Amino acid sequence: METNGENIFDGASNKLFQDLKNEEVKEFLVNNYQGKSFGQEREEEVYRYIVNNSVFFASMAAQHGSSVITEFLYEGIEPRSVFDEYALSSKAGRAIKARLLAMEKELPKIIDEYRAKGNVLIANLGSGPGRDMIDVLAEKYKDASDIKVVSIDKDMTALRRGKRMAEIRKVGHLIDFVQASFTRYEPKEKFDILILVGVLCPLKTEVCIELLRTVRNLLKPGGCLIASNVAKPMLQEDPFACYIMNFVADWKFVYKDENELKSIFEKSGFNWKRSFSDEFGFHIMGIGTV
């Protein structure tokens, strides 16, 4: 799609506009993205069209910050419309799956480090179904008797799905699923490793600092936190995906670079260790210890 002779859209969004048959929706998206206002009636028509025609965007609009969205991106969906195809093929969408893969590559290294010292107790905070730990346990630690995971989420539906997934993968005995807010959770025993993925992204720096200060109390001395945040390249390299998430579902992220995440860790009392990212560089995962 060319505007003023300049191609401002990437492959995935160009394909969306090629395949999208509704010319009015297309015209709205191309121009509204570039700042043009259309009035509330037209905006409402486009919103209705998108949520009526996309499982992905309807779910996004229905439940803010839900793991249903991330699960679609991890597993794929039978695309029902050009919008679903777009969500799955956009760089921002593929980067979510890449984040999962990056986590699953790093987690065993961290677990093995703690395992060398004794039993390992892991809390997956805001776990959704907890696919990352289910995959890692099923892949590497099915027969372990020294690793236990507690998946904590407010969303009972996600936890019930996680329990099913874990049992199917024969690691149900290694994971407890707990419905709670992790900010209020009082464990009997403190944890060696905390995982916090997909939670900080929409939060301002000060709120992240408060949140990390709170979860810090869940860790044993020497324990570590792995926490993810969306990084600035997502906004720079896939601005149309950021626009459409905001338009349909009011999803606004606070993109942070490595130094900002490091400073959040340090201001909340963690010793910054290192970071890693997904293959697109769209998410940074920080690691800090207490």
Ligand SMILES: C[S@@+](CC[C@H](N)C(=O)[O-])C[C@H]1O[C@@H](n2cnc3c(N)ncnc32)[C@H](O)[C@@H]1O
């Ligand atoms: C975007 S999903 C990410 C799920 C999973 N961590 C992943 O990487 O796919 C965010 C999850 O955090 C959960 N969540 C957010 N704040 C929470 C809180 N204070 N206590 C428990 N769960 C929370 C939501 O219910 C949701 O399931």
